[in-house]
Amino acid sequence: MSTATKQLDELIGREYQHGFYSPLQTDSVPRGLSEDTIRLISAKKNEPEFMLDWRLKAYQHWLTMAEPRWANLHHPPIDYQDIFYYSAPKSEKDGPHSLTDIDPELLRTYEKLGIPLKEQEVLAGVAVDAVFDSVSVATTFKEKLAELGIIFCPFSEAVHKHPDLIQQYLGTVVPYTDNFYASLNSATFSDGSFCYIPPDVRCPMELSTYFRINAKNTGQFERTLIIADENAYVSYLEGCTAPMRDENQLHAAVVELIALEGARIKYATVQNWYPGDKQGRGGIYNFVTKRGDCRGNNSHISWTQVETGSAITWKYPSVILRGDNAIGEFYSVALTNYFQQADTGTKMIHIGRNTKSTVLSKGISAGHGQNSYRGLIKVLPSAENARNYTQCDSLLLGDKCGAHTFPYIEVKNPSAKVEHEASTSRIGEDQLFYCTQRGISTEDAVSMIVSGFCKAVFQELPMEFAVEAQKLLGVSLEGSTG
Amino acid sequence: MLTINNLHVAIDGKEILRGLNLNVNAGEVHAIMGPNGSGKSTLAQVLAGREGYQITAGSAYYMEQDLLAMTTEQRARDGVFLAFQYPVEIPGVSIALFLKTALNTIRKQRGLPELDAIDFLNLMRNKMQQLDMDESFLSRAVNDGFSGGEKKRNEILQMTVLEPKLLILDETDSGLDIDALKLVADSVNSMRNPNRAIILVTHYQRLLDYIVPDLVHVLLQGRIIKSGGAALARELEKHGYGWVEAESTSRQVA
Ligand SMILES: Nc1ncnc2c1ncn2[C@@H]1O[C@H](COP(=O)(O)OP(=O)(O)O)[C@@H](O)[C@H]1O
Ligand SMILES: [Mg+2]
Numbered sequence: 001m002s003t004a005t006k007q008l009d010e011l012i013g014r015e016y017q018h019g020f021y022s023p024l025q026t027d028s029v030p031r032g033l034s035e036d037t038i039r040l041i042s043a044k045k046n047e048p049e050f051m052l053d054w055r056l057k058a059y060q061h062w063l064t065m066a067e068p069r070w071a072n073l074h075h076p077p078i079d080y081q082d083i084f085y086y087s088a089p090k091s092e093k094d095g096p097h098s099l100t101d102i103d104p105e106l107l108r109t110y111e112k113l114g115i116p117l118k119e120q121e122v123l124a125g126v127a128v129d130a131v132f133d134s135v136s137v138a139t140t141f142k143e144k145l146a147e148l149g150i151i152f153c154p155f156s157e158a159v160h161k162h163p164d165l166i167q168q169y170l171g172t173v174v175p176y177t178d179n180f181y182a183s184l185n186s187a188t189f190s191d192g193s194f195c196y197i198p199p200d201v202r203c204p205m206e207l208s209t210y211f212r213i214n215a216k217n218t219g220q221f222e223r224t225l226i227i228a229d230e231n232a233y234v235s236y237l238e239g240c241t242a243p244m245r246d247e248n249q250l251h252a253a254v255v256e257l258i259a260l261e262g263a264r265i266k267y268a269t270v271q272n273w274y275p276g277d278k279q280g281r282g283g284i285y286n287f288v289t290k291r292g293d294c295r296g297n298n299s300h301i302s303w304t305q306v307e308t309g310s311a312i313t314w315k316y317p318s319v320i321l322r323g324d325n326a327i328g329e330f331y332s333v334a335l336t337n338y339f340q341q342a343d344t345g346t347k348m349i350h351i352g353r354n355t356k357s358t359v360l361s362k363g364i365s366a367g368h369g370q371n372s373y374r375g376l377i378k379v380l381p382s383a384e385n386a387r388n389y390t391q392c393d394s395l396l397l398g399d400k401c402g403a404h405t406f407p408y409i410e411v412k413n414p415s416a417k418v419e420h421e422a423s424t425s426r427i428g429e430d431q432l433f434y435c436t437q438r439g440i441s442t443e444d445a446v447s448m449i450v451s452g453f454c455k456a457v458f459q460e461l462p463m464e465f466a467v468e469a470q471k472l473l474g475v476s477l478e479g480s481t482g
Numbered sequence: 483m484l485t486i487n488n489l490h491v492a493i494d495g496k497e498i499l500r501g502l503n504l505n506v507n508a509g510e511v512h513a514i515m516g517p518n519g520s521g522k523s524t525l526a527q528v529l530a531g532r533e534g535y536q537i538t539a540g541s542a543y544y545m546e547q548d549l550l551a552m553t554t555e556q557r558a559r560d561g562v563f564l565a566f567q568y569p570v571e572i573p574g575v576s577i578a579l580f581l582k583t584a585l586n587t588i589r590k591q592r593g594l595p596e597l598d599a600i601d602f603l604n605l606m607r608n609k610m611q612q613l614d615m616d617e618s619f620l621s622r623a624v625n626d627g628f629s630g631g632e633k634k635r636n637e638i639l640q641m642t643v644l645e646p647k648l649l650i651l652d653e654t655d656s657g658l659d660i661d662a663l664k665l666v667a668d669s670v671n672s673m674r675n676p677n678r679a680i681i682l683v684t685h686y687q688r689l690l691d692y693i694v695p696d697l698v699h700v701l702l703q704g705r706i707i708k709s710g711g712a713a714l715a716r717e718l719e720k721h722g723y724g725w726v727e728a729e730s731t732s733r734q735v736a
Pocket of ligand 2: 484523567
């Protein structure tokens, strides 16, 4: 093996930076899943009747379902009875009401992650909701947002304070019958974030949720619901990390976005769950259902994701383009290293007239990583003049990894224009040689080439996040141990 | 500055350089000429540190250091520069970012402070003007969609910015029109000084009309079979490589 390739191998054999475990007292329900578990979760959260009913219906439906088998993913069977479905940091009172109620150990955890929860330290212009294991522990800038009529709070709080909105919108984009993991989530979800932007309000700051799985054998099943009312605007960021563990942990989240007439939602994710070790042991199984509904005319939803973590990623952030002139966008960078597997992509469902969608997917495979893009572009008969442009590029580092593309196109209206472009390239020894011949280290060269490859996606991220994402990709490939 | 002794280099077991000797002193310009496939690029790449070649015998010393034992980036940081015959594309990476990273790495090695964005931009403006390159070039991705001539100019731009000590230009003249050739030659000539050495790899005499070499070497089948002054290049132009070949074989026979 040449030195350049060897160096490349060392670089991509990096360590996970967020793999520490916080010794916190936790409150959890017994292992396993049954109607009783669900009643217990619901009782712990003191939920109204409608919520428990919905969970139970989801559970009954889930019992009739099987795991999807069509993805290009391989893992041993998951024992759904071996998982804790609820784990919360134990607090003296019912739950943290303000930052002073939060366990100092937890604050330290977030500090280690680089997410300051003390409001005076919070990045200007970003409000954070932090979800630790199963519960939301802190939401910053709540009052300031409330002045504009914006609701940004833990999901469990919204169930109590805004049951009308929850009942009106919950499950209208991702019904509890949608798929195996979404049904499981609907039955067991413990918390998540809720956000409502009233008509004609432009949310003045980035809203952000930070998810962390801490406890052992715990599944995290959070649920996010974002509603942008007529002509509202919101930009939302989601980040996630988990400790290093030898066993796999399940994460099955659901995110629903609803954009009414003229509204715009930008949703960005930087997913950095623990990917497992170099031998492929441990890591998060990330089975996530994310879908946006452009319900009103002239509405606009964009998903941007940077997926660098998880042992397995199964995720297809999608947009239903229901309103006329609606716009849906999907920008994705997915990196698989070690034995990571990603099967990710999007679905763009064109229903309204003059609807437009853009898909830009950048897959990077290193080590033994397997990266699949799976995308569906569906144009229904009603979607007069629909347009889609899909570009799907893969970059390979080394020769033990793989990249795969599964584009599905279903067009039922002849006026549609659907374009698909795909490319696969390898970081060549010639590119590395060109850089090192100019004095640039192999490490910097790889991260420069990879960033260059991802540039078009990073441009879609909010500024602070783009820098983070770039660093994360750099770290992911540089073997920095922090 | 550079001393190559009996260098033997093979690719996949096939011997390409077969006992090459070359001595280049600081301040000199050497031209290496030879027909296609004679091993000119192989020599250039081996000196710059490219992987994939087997060095089966011989040595190369650069400023009293064992060149062949140094990593590619160490050679570059110590002043070895190769203007590539076929510069590779790096999509999404701007020339500005690429060259700033390279320059600051090299400056660090030389104990100089890193240049900030403004100083860098000023430096670039100056250097680009010399090569008649538009400033918009800086934001273009490295070699991505460049014409042949643009690629070559970009190589020379990098050379003038990084200020190396040993300059190896591999067929930089090919693909350039006469105006561009003159600009490139001016840049190279402006870099000639007593502390620098230049190796021009070419198979045409044309470039040597503008950059007059101190010595010309003819490379054939992996060996330097003839060396001489600038006049040798004109002889070659007139008689072709067959003439040197015939001459050298007859000498071997004799
Ligand atoms: N990567 C390679 N693999 C196999 N043979 C090569 C490779 N690169 C060059 N060669 C061979 O080595 C010889 C010299 O090539 P090169 O150094 O490029 O010559 P020049 O630059 O003088 O035209 C040629 O016969 C060429 O086919
Ligand atoms: Mg050549």
